[in-house]
Structures are given as C-alpha cells and as structure tokens.
C-alpha cells in the first residue's frame with residue numbers, strides 16, 4: 001500500500017513540483033497517472049521509489065515511512081519496488097540474462113536461485129530464447145520486456161512505470177500493457193504515468209490526474225480526459 005499525506009516537493013531551484021498531495025493506493029491496484037507535461041507525475045513516482053524525498057508531508061510504502069528512512073534500510077525497501085522507464089535503461093554491455101540477473105545479484109540472492117528465477121521471468125515476458133543476446137540486438141518492444149523482467153525479478157509488491165509505452169508503436173504498446181496487466185493479476189500494485197489516451201480509455205483502470213502539482217481528479221475506471 002502507498003499512502004501520501006500532504007506531500008510537497010520543492011526542488012533546489014525553487015520549483016514546486018508537488019503542492020500538497022494526499023492519496024492512498026491499495027495493494028493490487030492498477031493506477032494511471034495522467035496530466036500535462038511538467039505537472040509532477042515523475043516526481044510523484046520518484047518519491048515512491050525513493051529517488052527523491054519529500055520537502056514536507058508523509059509518504060509510506062508498505063507501511064515504511066520512506067520519507068524518513070535510515071539509509072541502511074533503503075535497499076530493503078527498494079527491493080520491494082520495481083521501476084520501468086520509457087527509455088528501458090538496460091546495461092548495453094551485459095546480455096539480456098545478465099541485465100535481469102544483476103537485479104538479483106545486488107540483493108545478494110543465492111546463485112542457484114538467481115539462475116532459476118531469471119530464466120523464469122524471461123520466459124514470462126517471452127524472451128527466454130534471447131537470453132544470450134545484447135540489448136542492441138533487440139527491438140524496442142523486446143527491450144522493454146527485458147526491463148519489465150528486471151523490474152519483477154525480485155517479486156516486488158509495487159511496480160512504478162514512467163511512460164513505459166512512450167517509445168513504442170501501438171501494437172507493441174498493447175503487448176506491453178497485456179504484460180503489465182498479467183503482472184498486476186499476479187499480485188503487484190502498478191502505478192503507471194502515461195500520455196497515451198488510447199490505452200487509458202481502452203484498458204479502464206483508476207485514473208489520477210495531476211495538474212500543477214495537485215491531484216485534480218481521481219476516478220475508478222476513469223478516462224484520460226485530455227485532448228492529444
């Protein structure tokens with residue numbers, strides 16, 4: 001579960017990215033975060049995976065007060081959160097297998113388990129046969145599948161996806177969405193920022209709209225609500 005109470009985020013240059021956000025996202029929800037460019041969506045997500053800390057207010061993820069977390073506890077909380085980016089962010093010199101296994105190595109999982117689990121998630125995203133390839137040898141959609149495999153390999157309870165289909169064509173995007181839906185079905189909470197009107201209006205989920213650092217709309221099975 002994710003809870004924010006009167007969250008403010010002001011960056012060093014004085015920009016108020018979030019201006020008093022309160023929200024509760026329950027376990028196993030699938031939430032779209034929508035809103036104009038610069039509204040505060042990425043900041044909202046960065047607070048969840050603890051890339052940023054709030055200037056004011058309280059945020060908890062799985063009952064951990066992550067705004068006030070001691071640094072030695074950060075890795076423990078982070079392993080419960082998988083992150084997916086628009087630009088995939090795979091390591092170019094590592095194979096597909098190594099890119100995914102790396103996420104388990106950093107949490108010092110036993111070697112035997114790393115091998116089994118890595119192949120299992122590559123199978124889930126349909127890329128077991130590409131385990132020895134390098135990212136540059138894969139299409140954009142395939143690279144995003146690898147980044148999803150990496151995000152889920154440690155069985156996180158929360159997945160944060162910042163415009164995961166932003167670089168992909170509609171058909172490939174649909175495949176990625178099916179995969180995220182499957183992961184949600186298997187028990188992970190998903191928070192996804194998107195500018196994709198078709199996806200939001202077709203695959204109906206909870207929609208939270210942010211404008212100018214504030215939540216202006218929060219609807220179960222909502223619509224995108226902006227012209228594109």
Ligand SMILES: Nc1ncnc2c1ncn2[C@@H]1O[C@H](COP(=O)(O)OP(=O)(O)OP(=O)(O)O)[C@@H](O)[C@H]1O
Nearest residue numbers: 011012013015017036037038039040041042043044
């Ligand atoms: N590190 C930073 N330092 C200063 N200002 C920042 C920083 N990161 C973001 N901002 C500003 O904070 C505001 C919110 O940015 P954010 O990236 O959260 O928006 P967004 O809704 O994700 O936008 P987009 O849809 O374009 O990705 C913007 O005005 C942005 O310029």
